[in-house]
Amino acid sequence: MQLGRPDVPRPTLSAREKARRLLEQALGPSKVVTGEDACATFARDESEAEGVTPDAVVLAESADDILAALRVAREAEVPITPRAGGTGRTGGAVPVAGGIVLSTSGMKSIKELDRRDGVAVVEPGVVLADLHAAVEAEGWFYPPDPNSLADCCLGGNVAENAGGPRALKYGVTRDWVLGMDAFLIGGQRIRAGRRTTKGVTGYDVAGLLVGSEGTLAVFGDITLGLMPKPEQVMTLMVLFDSVRAASTAVETAISGGLLPRCIEFLDGMTLDAMRRAGNAIDARAGAMLLVEFDGDEHACERDAERFGGVADSAGALEVLVAQDAGLRARLWSARREMSRAVRKLTKFKLSEDVVVPRRSIGALLDHVTLLGEREKVRHLTYGHGGDGNLHVNFLWDDAEEMPAVSRAIEGLFHEVVRLGGTLSGEHGIGVLKAPYLPLEQAPELIELERDLKRVFDPQNLLNPGKIFPAGAHRAC
């Protein structure tokens, strides 16, 4: 999808040449990519957003490299777009006007894993799955688990405030970030936050940077809190004939005092996609929940039994308890691959990442069905049911259907806001959702956020064109 950001013009030819020259002087040619083809791969991430091929890509290996790139961007007055794993879903790492892409994916060191205090210090290019493995080998646990965990990096996780299934019980990335080295446009270094679990000294600058989508600062070392690893995990797969029955079970279980670590939800169309991908699923099933409890063995068994009872009362077709690691792994791999599997079913896809209060899941799904019928657009929905965080996917094969898809998306966002929800639970606003920000936020709040952006980046050079809708009258 081509991006139109008239408020972020491409730098002039002389500015681009100056940036390349200064980068090569500061970093040496081995860390600066300038070839057209090589740069072109950095114009995209895992979203549908098509950026503008950057003029140079910096492959940072250290904090000094990041600082040098940020200095050059300001000196040459070219935009600079930070990027870690490039697995984002809203175009957060996509350069909208060329300039510099600053890749930190080569900075992969887990610099500390403190066995006594339960603290990890990681570079921004550490892959989440690698962190999980290292931490769990020590008996500790880092809960956030976005489904891209095999590829996504901590720098991006922090920039987007990534979530994942376990957020239901353990919160999102921001709940685990204690502090970080943050590098500002122009090349200034700030140490924000702390190393201790508690701390209220000054404003929560570290918290403000989490989820700021690379528009305020670039991260160096990130300090994360850890918790003791839960002893046992038990997974349930529950099938229902309808999404209404499944959402009733979710609400009844949680308001009755059960707190699983995840409740993943998959609707009937998603189950069809799974069947087409070769998974054997009861033909009567129109919804699935994947529920996971952790704790000691006794608590897991008791909670699983209670959840099974709630599911039965809500009309479950089948409750499967997966105790062995092999079955658990198979269930999760189908869920984790869902986003990529769906892409194979269709030429075009947009996956929205909305959140509604738990009680409104059923109402939202009804509305999605209505929108699909009205606009004649295929759709499927899955996501983190316990949080009310649903990934509503619209699918189409012919570019001419795009206007209908846009109407369906806008209808979805209107309904989400009407139900007291929010446009993004864990993917961020990026560039794809920026036009819709005013649906949720009042002009006064957006203006305040623009003012905060100006404190960090008065010239709007750091990841411009993200979060805020295009507005030619304002600098960012």
Add this chain to the structure above:
Amino acid sequence: MQLGRPDVPRPTLSAREKARRLLEQALGPSKVVTGEDACATFARDESEAEGVTPDAVVLAESADDILAALRVAREAEVPITPRAGGTGRTGGAVPVAGGIVLSTSGMKSIKELDRRDGVAVVEPGVVLADLHAAVEAEGWFYPPDPNSLADCCLGGNVAENAGGPRALKYGVTRDWVLGMDAFLIGGQRIRAGRRTTKGVTGYDVAGLLVGSEGTLAVFGDITLGLMPKPEQVMTLMVLFDSVRAASTAVETAISGGLLPRCIEFLDGMTLDAMRRAGNAIDARAGAMLLVEFDGDEHACERDAERFGGVADSAGALEVLVAQDAGLRARLWSARREMSRAVRKLTKFKLSEDVVVPRRSIGALLDHVTLLGEREKVRHLTYGHGGDGNLHVNFLWDDAEEMPAVSRAIEGLFHEVVRLGGTLSGEHGIGVLKAPYLPLEQAPELIELERDLKRVFDPQNLLNPGKIFPAGAHRAC
């Protein structure tokens, strides 16, 4: 303790008269207190800070009253200091230059308690204990529990990012605040945050406001997340002969995978104070831990047994398991009253609220002993041992000892920072710790925080003199 804030001058007589006149016009005389004696009680909070008697106190009953007061403050150009329960420990609610005090303690409505979604919406004057009672009656749970819970209000809890014993397992106030109505100087209303548990739309403005100590905005309705109420609670009291043995037990338990909801720590001098207050405590004991587990009965019993084993290995003198509510209540009431009980032992007291990494608790306590000996100042320490969040109290009776106390405090802060800790875990910086901010934070970070303050309050009228050290060359 007299406050010296040369950077925040008292308003002129004509500005003060203008403010009073405009307030009475906007709010009517019943909501505006102007008598000298009545105003004088609003010059103090529960800290040692002595403020300047305000010229007028607004007793707000609604959002409109708050907005009116904020409009008048800007129009008359007088400082305005928000205040809820007035139980703060660093002078956050103390007016340093007179002007207006804006009290929201009359706004006591729990406006929503959503039994299905697990969300509460409260006005800023709701007392925390009242919220706990209302929420728990519905089977839900709001974890933050500062020891002043019988008197402190949610508005102040959010402004200071209050903690409490249960923060060890459940985090601090900011982990439970979803969103709020925020009112800015001049009378602008912002709706920040959300109602859903997840959400990453735009910058985390709500998160930035939590812990901003009333310097960025005044809160109206606050939306809080809740969790299901844990079924059972089990409390252990463990006595040790030394603080080293107690801190070894804390570290061993947590790094071995135990996660109690609280581990309160009390040193030998604190136990002496408790003995003098009439509590019978084994004369050999030089440290106490008060440990609490929650969950199902089986998990509580098993965890308590495991903790008991760890404590025995660390050389515990006695492990007492409190299963009945009466004994639990007695144990906690002694702990919760500690701060006020200590005040009775001494003419002057300063309680610091430092945090160090868990492994450094013993090292910090040794240093406190050293400082006490060197400066000949009495001291006692208690606090949230599991978090490394210790309340180090210095006690003295003669005003002439103050320079020695100041040296001890500065020595304490230096050691805390050296050990990788932070100056405040839950009380905030307020006015009492503002001079010490540069010990922990670099000039670049403080400058950035001042810039954030200017976005919200360019004239430095909203709670001036807090957080930032006095600096005549800067506006705030």
